[in-house]
Amino acid sequence: GNSVTQMEGPVTLSEEAFLTINCTYTATGYPSLFWYVQYPGEGLQLLLKATKADDKGSNKGFEATYRKETTSFHLEKGSVQVSDSAVYFCALIGYSSASKIIFGSGTRLSIRP
Amino acid sequence: DTAVSQTPKYLVTQMGNDKSIKCEQNLGHDTMYWYKQDSKKFLKIMFSYNNKELIINETVPNRFSPKSPDKAHLNLHINSLELGDSAVYFCASGPGTSGYNEQFFGPGTRLTVL
Numbered sequence: 726g727n728s729v730t731q732m733e734g735p736v737t738l739s740e741e742a743f744l745t746i747n748c749t750y751t752a753t754g755y756p757s758l759f760w761y762v763q764y765p766g767e768g769l770q771l772l773l774k775a776t777k778a779d780d781k782g783s784n785k786g787f788e789a790t791y792r793k794e795t796t797s798f799h800l801e802k803g804s805v806q807v808s809d810s811a812v813y814f815c816a817l818i819g820y821s822s823a824s825k826i827i828f829g830s831g832t833r834l835s836i837r838p
Numbered sequence: 839d840t841a842v843s844q845t846p847k848y849l850v851t852q853m854g855n856d857k858s859i860k861c862e863q864n865l866g867h868d869t870m871y872w873y874k875q876d877s878k879k880f881l882k883i884m885f886s887y888n889n890k891e892l893i894i895n896e897t898v899p900n901r902f903s904p905k906s907p908d909k910a911h912l913n914l915h916i917n918s919l920e921l922g923d924s925a926v927y928f929c930a931s932g933p934g935t936s937g938y939n940e941q942f943f944g945p946g947t948r949l950t951v952l
Contacts, residue, residue: 759940763879768842768928768943812879825894826873826941828881 727752731815731829738805739837746800746832748789748815756817758782758791758798759826763812772800772813807836841865842944844929850950851919858915859947861929869893870912871930871941872904881928887912888934916949924951 732747750756760772760782773782775791775798782789787802798815815829842863851857863870871894872884886894887906901917916923929944 761943768945769881769930770943771940774940814881825883825886826871831879831881833879 727756727817727819727827729815729817729827729829731813731832733830733832734812735833735835737835737837740807741804742836744800744802744805744809744834746813746815746834748798748800748829750796750798750815750817752796752817752819754819755793756819758789759816759818760787760789760798760800761814761816761828763814763831765811769814805834805836807838810834810836842929842931842942844927844944844947846947847945848948848950850952852952853919853921855919856915856917857919857949858913859927859929859949860911860913861944862911863929863931863942863944864910865931865933865942867931867933867942868909869932869934870906870909871932872912872914873928873930873943875926875928875946877925885912885914919949919951921951924949 728751757776759774761769762772773784775782778793780791789800812831812833814831845860869888871886875881884898885904890906903915906912926946926948928946930941932941
């Protein structure tokens with residue numbers, strides 16, 4: 726079945742550092758890929774998405790590129806801020822899965838001032 | 839305006855009780871979902887309804903019964919609550935069953951079973 730694997734956390738960085746959170750997936754066909762973010766005490770918000778190979782999703786300085794050859798969708802940001810501290814979830818929806826989201830286990834990110 | 843709202847935000851109850859969580863969306867979406875997030879932050883889908891019809895039902899105990907009176911509402915009723923039901927429950931909605939569409943999440947209901 727479909728699955729998502731993302732790097733274990735927690736990840737702690739200093740402000741203005743470069744961020745990478747790795748995400749790989751297993752799916753048949755051509756899934757859509759997402760990054761969701763959960764700020765402390767809040768629900769999930771869509772951060773970015775990509776629906777086909779080589780698409781790049783971007784939002785709020787974050788980027789991720791849909792790499793079919795490596796089945797990856799790594800999240801990157803060039804200069805993180807304290808306000809980026811949150812839990813980040815990589816996720817996919819399979820091509821014919823009636824929009825059932827499969828989430829990764831989440832990566833907690835903490836940014837030091 | 840709140841797009842997806844849930845009530846209550848917090849729910850503390852005793853084992854064996856029956857409780858309900860309500861969800862409403864004002865986005866005009868056809869599809870609504872319930873997800874469970876455990877203490878390790880792991881998220882898993884429980885149910886999905888499209889235009890009041892059940893389309894996804896994961897291996898959830900039958901003590902959990904979703905009800906959709908109309909396409910803007912999806913409530914979750916839980917019978918005979920157990921300690922392991924303690925979690926945060928998120929409602930979500932989306933514009934259809936296509937895999938290209940994002941889902942919009944509510945703020946969550948933290949359920950604690952004592």
